[in-house]
Amino acid sequence: MSEVGQREQLVTTEGMSQGTIIRKKFLQHKPAVAGLIFMIFFAIFVYTASGIHLGTNEAKFTIQGWWKYSHEDLLPTGSCLSGCPSPDHPFGQIANGRDYFALVMRGAEISLMVMVIIGSLGAFIGTVIGAVSGFFGGIVDAVMMRFTDFIITVPSILIGAVIGYNFGAQGVVTLAVFLGVFAWTGLARLVRGEFLSLREREFVDAARVAGASNARIIFKHILPNSVGVIIVSTTLLLSSSILTETGLSFLGFGVQAPDVSLGLLINQYQGDFTFAPWLFWWPGIIIILIALSINFVGDGLRDAFDPRQRKDVKRRKKARLEAQQSAAANQ
Amino acid sequence: MAAKELILEVKDFNVDFWVEGQWYPAAINMNFKLAAGEVLAIVGESGSGKSTTAMGLMGLLAENANVTGSVKVKGVEMLHQPISVLRKFRGKEVAYIFQEPMTALNPVYTVGFQIVEVLRNHFDMGPESAKERAIELLTLVEIPDPALSFNKYPHQLSGGQRQRAMIAQSLACDPALLIADEPTTALDVTVQAEILDLMRNLKDKLNSAVLLITHDMGVVADLSDRILVMKDGLTVEVDTAENIFNRPKHPYTKSLLASVPKLGSVKVRKLASSEAKAQPVLEVKDLVIEYPKRGRIPAFRAVDGVSFDIKPGEILGLVGESGSGKTTVGRAAIGLLPVHSGSIKLLGDEIAGADMKKLRAIRQHTGIVFQDPASSLNPRLPIGESIGEPLFLAKLAKGEELNRRVEDLLDSVELPRSYRNRYPHELSGGQKQRVGIARALAMSPDLLIADEPTSALDVSVQARFLDLLQDLQDKLKFACLFITHDIGVVDILAHRIAVMQYGKLVEVGPRDQVLNHPTQMYTKTLLAAVPVPDPKEQKKRREARAKLLAGAGIKTKTLAPASEEKSSAPAKATVKKAAPAKAAVKKAAPAKKAAPAKPKAPAKKAAPAKPTTKKAAPKKK
Numbered sequence: 001m002s003e004v005g006q007r008e009q010l011v012t013t014e015g016m017s018q019g020t021i022i023r024k025k026f027l028q029h030k031p032a033v034a035g036l037i038f039m040i041f042f043a044i045f046v047y048t049a050s051g052i053h054l055g056t057n058e059a060k061f062t063i064q065g066w067w068k069y070s071h072e073d074l075l076p077t078g079s080c081l082s083g084c085p086s087p088d089h090p091f092g093q094i095a096n097g098r099d100y101f102a103l104v105m106r107g108a109e110i111s112l113m114v115m116v117i118i119g120s121l122g123a124f125i126g127t128v129i130g131a132v133s134g135f136f137g138g139i140v141d142a143v144m145m146r147f148t149d150f151i152i153t154v155p156s157i158l159i160g161a162v163i164g165y166n167f168g169a170q171g172v173v174t175l176a177v178f179l180g181v182f183a184w185t186g187l188a189r190l191v192r193g194e195f196l197s198l199r200e201r202e203f204v205d206a207a208r209v210a211g212a213s214n215a216r217i218i219f220k221h222i223l224p225n226s227v228g229v230i231i232v233s234t235t236l237l238l239s240s241s242i243l244t245e246t247g248l249s250f251l252g253f254g255v256q257a258p259d260v261s262l263g264l265l266i267n268q269y270q271g272d273f274t275f276a277p278w279l280f281w282w283p284g285i286i287i288i289l290i291a292l293s294i295n296f297v298g299d300g301l302r303d304a305f306d307p308r309q310r311k312d313v314k315r316r317k318k319a320r321l322e323a324q325q326s327a328a329a330n331q
Numbered sequence: 332m333a334a335k336e337l338i339l340e341v342k343d344f345n346v347d348f349w350v351e352g353q354w355y356p357a358a359i360n361m362n363f364k365l366a367a368g369e370v371l372a373i374v375g376e377s378g379s380g381k382s383t384t385a386m387g388l389m390g391l392l393a394e395n396a397n398v399t400g401s402v403k404v405k406g407v408e409m410l411h412q413p414i415s416v417l418r419k420f421r422g423k424e425v426a427y428i429f430q431e432p433m434t435a436l437n438p439v440y441t442v443g444f445q446i447v448e449v450l451r452n453h454f455d456m457g458p459e460s461a462k463e464r465a466i467e468l469l470t471l472v473e474i475p476d477p478a479l480s481f482n483k484y485p486h487q488l489s490g491g492q493r494q495r496a497m498i499a500q501s502l503a504c505d506p507a508l509l510i511a512d513e514p515t516t517a518l519d520v521t522v523q524a525e526i527l528d529l530m531r532n533l534k535d536k537l538n539s540a541v542l543l544i545t546h547d548m549g550v551v552a553d554l555s556d557r558i559l560v561m562k563d564g565l566t567v568e569v570d571t572a573e574n575i576f577n578r579p580k581h582p583y584t585k586s587l588l589a590s591v592p593k594l595g596s597v598k599v600r601k602l603a604s605s606e607a608k609a610q611p612v613l614e615v616k617d618l619v620i621e622y623p624k625r626g627r628i629p630a631f632r633a634v635d636g637v638s639f640d641i642k643p644g645e646i647l648g649l650v651g652e653s654g655s656g657k658t659t660v661g662r663a664a665i666g667l668l669p670v671h672s673g674s675i676k677l678l679g680d681e682i683a684g685a686d687m688k689k690l691r692a693i694r695q696h697t698g699i700v701f702q703d704p705a706s707s708l709n710p711r712l713p714i715g716e717s718i719g720e721p722l723f724l725a726k727l728a729k730g731e732e733l734n735r736r737v738e739d740l741l742d743s744v745e746l747p748r749s750y751r752n753r754y755p756h757e758l759s760g761g762q763k764q765r766v767g768i769a770r771a772l773a774m775s776p777d778l779l780i781a782d783e784p785t786s787a788l789d790v791s792v793q794a795r796f797l798d799l800l801q802d803l804q805d806k807l808k809f810a811c812l813f814i815t816h817d818i819g820v821v822d823i824l825a826h827r828i829a830v831m832q833y834g835k836l837v838e839v840g841p842r843d844q845v846l847n848h849p850t851q852m853y854t855k856t857l858l859a860a861v862p863v864p865d866p867k868e869q870k871k872r873r874e875a876r877a878k879l880l881a882g883a884g885i886k887t888k889t890l891a892p893a894s895e896e897k898s899s900a901p902a903k904a905t906v907k908k909a910a911p912a913k914a915a916v917k918k919a920a921p922a923k924k925a926a927p928a929k930p931k932a933p934a935k936k937a938a939p940a941k942p943t944t945k946k947a948a949p950k951k952k
Contacts, residue, residue: 016752018712202707203717205667206770209699210721211691224711307710307754 018224025304032300035293042289043112050105069099071106072258083276091282094269103260104282110255111242111262112290114176118241121180123234126187131218131226133188134195145192152185157247164253172255179244187233194226227305235298239291262287336405338507338540339365339388344400346380346387346564354397357383359564361400367507370534370541372551372572374587375561376789377760381544384561385510388542389425390417405507423453426501430513432493436485442469442496443481449503468499471536472529490653491522495529502533509534510542515550519652519816524860524876527553546789548591549862552576552869560584572866590794591864592819610679611640612778612810613664617673620659633659635834636673641778646804646811648825648842650818650857656834658702661782661814665699666690678777695725698771698809702783704763708755714766715741715751721773740769744799761792768800772807779804779811785820797823818861822846830854855879 016024027033051065069075075097077083083093083100091100133144156179163178198204199222207221246263248254255261262283269279344361347354358380365371373381387398389409402409404424409417429435437445446465450456456464462481469477472495474488485493494514501509514530515523531554534541543555551558551572558575560567560583568581579585620634634656641647651657662668663682664675670683680693698721701707708717719737722728728736738748744765755763764784771779781800785793801824804811813824821828821842828845830837830853838851849855859876863869 016713016715018716021713021752202701202703203709205662206699206701206707206717206767207709207720208667209665209694209697210770210773211694211724212720216724221709221712225709227711305711308756 018220022304026300029300029303031296032303035296035300038289038293039297042108042293046105046108046112050102050109065105067099067102067105069102071098071102071260073098073102075099083279085278092276092278094279100279100282103265104262104286107260107262107265107283108286108290110172110259111245111287114172114179114245114261115238115241115290117173117176118180118183118244119234119238121177122183122237122241123187123230124184125181126184126233127191127223127230129184130188130191131195131223134192135199135214135218135222137196137199141192144188148185148188151182154182156182156244157251160244160248161251161253164248164251172259172261175248175254176245179241183237183241183244187230187237190229190233191226194229195222198222198225224305228302231298231302235294238294242287242291335366335368337364338367338405339363339542340401340403340406341388342401342403344384344387344402345398346383346392347397348393349395349397356564357396358387358561359566361566363559363566363569365508365540365542367540368534368538369557370543370555372543372545372555372558373561374545374548374551374558376546376587376791378563379561380564381561382512383564385427385512385542385544388510389421389427422449422501422506423504424506425508425510426504426506428494428497428501428509428511428514431517432490432497433485433517435497436493436500438485441482441484442488442500443483446496446500446503449500453504465499465503468502469496471502471533472496472499474499489522490518491526494518494522494526498526498529498533502537505537506539508540508542510544512544513546514543516545516547520818520862521652521856521860523550524862527862528873530554547862548588548790548864549869552864552866553862553873560587576865587791588864590791592790592794592797592817592823593863609643612643612645612678613641613812614676615639615660615664615673616676618660618663618675619671619673620656620663620668621671632671633834634663637831637834637836638673639829639836639839641810641812643777643810644804644808645827646813646825648821648828649812649814649831650816650821650828651831652816652857654833655831657814657816657831658782659834660831661699661780661812664778664812665694665697665780695721695774696777697780698774698776698778699780700764700767700771700782700784703787704760704767705755705787707767708763710755713752713754714758717755718751718766718770718773721770725774727774736773740773743772743803744769759792760788761796764788764796765799768803772803772809775807776809779809781811781813783815786816793820800824818846818858830857 047065049065049067050071052063064070075093077093077095077097080086080092083089083095085092089099089101091104093100094103129144129148133141133148159182160175160179164175167174167178195218204217204221207217212221242263245254245261246267249256249261249264250267255264265283266280266287269276273280341361341363344358345356346358347356349355361384363371373384375381383392383396386392387396388402390398390412392398398410400410404420407420409420436442440448443462443465446468447458447461450461450464451458454461466477466481469480474480474492474495480488480492480496485496488496494517498514511530515526518526527550530541533539541554543551545551555572557569558572559569560575560581562583567583568575568579570580575584576588579588616638618634618637619632622631622633624630637656637660639647649657649660659668663670664677666682666685673683675682677693678696680689682690682693685693708714715737718740719728719733722733722736737751741748741751746762746765746769750758750762755766758766764787767784771781784800785796788796797820811824813821815821825842827840828842829839830845830851832853837853838845838849845854846858849858856876856879859872859879863872
């Protein structure tokens with residue numbers, strides 16, 4: 001080892017920053033990369049299929065997608081009474097003749113949008129509030145955490161209902177933004193806890209001695225160390241946002257007909273499971289795929305940030321080979 | 332010897348760990364025997380497999396371990412036995428003393444309850460008689476006021492007392508074999524000396540066999556009859572203590588012995604006269620630091636009226652036991668703690684009360700090496716970035732230039748350049764500490780503060796580390812405040828030594844004067860408690876220490892609570908006796924006396940709650 005060390009000492013090694021190493025490690029994580037690619041292609045697929053529909057009924061902005069039917073078209077039902085899949089309607093049709101593929105695509109579009117908005121808003125606000133509160137402590141912490149407690153005590157479904165009632169007509173984006181603004185509490189708590197313990201570590205003092213500002217200590221030194229917690233709870237937040245949206249829609253406050261979302265589709269057609277199972281399966285499978293790929297990406301991010309997770313296959317193989325060779329030499 | 336009962340017999344003992352599809356041997360072909368009343372010490376550096384061996388004897392290893400060979404306790408095979416058989420032996424015939432008494436005792440139960448639990452598990456005993464026996468045991472291990480301590484929780488005891496309680500628990504069933512895994516590593520030297528005394532007495536009283544596991548050659552010299560030296564899982568040498576210390580055969584044993592710092596073995600390091608006259612780099616005057624009041628815990632004065640200075644190119648060793656305030660002084664000197672009163676001047680600039688901007692400017696002239704290398708490097712930052720950060724933030728270097736400087740720094744601490752992209756956990760303890768130095772030296776500071784940089788390192792690693800530090804100091808001529816509890820280390824490095832106790836400076840002087848002719852009683856007891864890696868010499872020192880303590884009117888027993896708890900009335904009494912001069916000074920300054928005296932008693936109660944009081948500090952900023 002020491003010989004190797006000396007040999008290496010003469011060679012100048014290119015310094016890699018934290019960011020470079022994390023990017024490299026993330027790209028080595030195959031499921032995560034697969035998940036990310038799937039997400040990107042799926043989003044493109046969905047959005048181009050159903051087109052973009054923004055705004056309310058009065059001022060509508062629409063770009064038609066490549067799929068021949070819109071989710072609002074009422075079509076004649078085919079030969080199959082239960083609306084089973086056919087070449088013309090690959091996902092089948094529902095009772096009033098709408099094309100189920102168009103519905104699912106539109107639902108996925110809405111669900112993805114809700115998820116991304118709630119997830120990113122919640123994660124961002126939660127991380128910032130938790131980080132500031134945990135890092136500065138004292139009165140800042142007390143005030144921010146009491147505020148968090150206050151938000152927690154108000155049931156989210158109630159908030160959603162009030163928002164949905166008042167702003168539901170302005171489209172699903174407004175609703176998602178408002179929900180995101182209230183979705184950060186759990187994350188803030190967790191991040192604060194992490195920061196409380198991490199700020200006592202000596203490397204924080206070391207950074208301070210090195211001349212780092214508070215912002216640099218928070219974002220460069222402590223935040224990467226609490227990334228595990230942030231990612232895990234953000235993934236949970238993303239999946240729970242689908243449920244929140246479904247619940248609200250079911251109560252009539254969220255996505256409203258003729259618009260659809262994946263959760264709403266499942267909810268509506270689970271009763272038809274016995275005779276038209278595809279009505280349940282298509283949105284179900286898509287939700288599972290989205291959730292899975294989010295989890296994979298989250299996993300990959302967490303591992304990339306965690307220095308102990310060396311998914312460095314080449315290096316491990318090399319080490320094993322060396323061990324075998326030395327064992328052979330000893331014998 | 333032959334007449335004594337054979338307690339432990341280990342034959343062809345092997346431990347392998349299954350890690351990532353490969354077997355890694357941790358202990359290879361161990362063979363040893365242990366008779367009643369005998370002490371066998373297993374010595375080795377961290378990672379040599381000594382603890383693994385001790386755990387493996389009683390089947391306490393994780394599931395990925397494969398243990399082969401034979402281990403017999405009193406003639407009964409222990410390996411691969413059903414758990415029901417083992418449980419009869421664990422605690423009753425074989426008892427463990429663990430390294431860290433705080434984690435080995437359950438914090439939610441009283442000490443007494445935990446001893447009673449062991450007793451009632453193994454004997455048919457009523458709660459009353461078990462309690463009686465437990466108090467008897469606590470008396471045996473010389474815990475002050477055993478009946479009261481019975482109802483105390485672990486956090487209410489000091490480190491030494493906790494270790495005593497732990498020993499009492501392990502002695503509950505008169506074990507034939509006592510396995511002590513680094514029993515004194517977490518303790519101060521004076522407390523360590525007491526625990527060693529205690530263990531020696533108990534061993535004679537109970538006639539138990541003791542398997543002592545330690546890395547400290549001084550402890551080994553103090554206690555053991557025979558020694559087994561381990562390296563990388565292999566037995567290097569087994570012999571009597573006398574032979575190992577006086578006639579070591581194996582080169583590894585020799586090098587291990589050579590790397591133990593010995594008091595008085597190094598020549599005096601002298602400052603150039605021009606440096607001695609120069610303006611001091613660091614000037615501390617009447618420094619007082621208080622941890623502020625938190626709820627019902629009153630303010631705690633950690634440093635009380637400390638004054639000293641450091642000349643350019645000088646190394647000042649700051650020595651003291653845990654809780655003496657030495658680390659607090661070091662952290663204040665770099666502006667990490669708010670100063671209550673007094674002044675700290677670095678190159679003429681006042682640190683006390685300086686704002687962030689000024690502090691940042693002052694800190695460019697200082698560097699600090701922290702105690703725990705595992706915690707002082709950001710685990711998510713490659714070490715190259717950690718080292719380069721001070722340069723980057725001071726806008727002294729960027730891009731290619733920064734790259735080169737980082738490489739130079741890695742070269743100067745003798746680490747391969749390719750390590751720069753590694754994360755801290757991929758480095759050994761010694762290497763991490765080198766990174767710590769490289770980072771501290773990045774700004775070519777005038778003052779380096781080293782806060783117990785070697786306390787987490789093995790002796791041989793420590794020796795190399797001290798060599799490196801000395802070389803760098805010779806080359807770069809920075810002044811250094813070296814904080815440590817290990818007098819042996821100070822002896823190697825320091826030009827001058829300052830001794831602290833209870834937040835006060837007890838003695839400052841040139842190295843030789845403090846080590847050879849200490850004037851203060853506390854310095855004398857501290858020096859006497861340091862174990863020396865030589866059984867004969869250690870025996871002499873032990874007797875001298877007993878005499879010293881007796882001469883000062885302190886029995887070992889009364890000293891125990893004094894040095895451990897630092898709070899109760901007898902503690903104060905001994906301090907006064909030990910340092911009459913200081914007591915006189917106290918009386919002479921009645922104006923100041925009232926204020927510091929009051930918070931003292933409750934403040935020390937807060938000692939176990941140290942981490943929480945520490946938390947309060949940064950808040951103030």
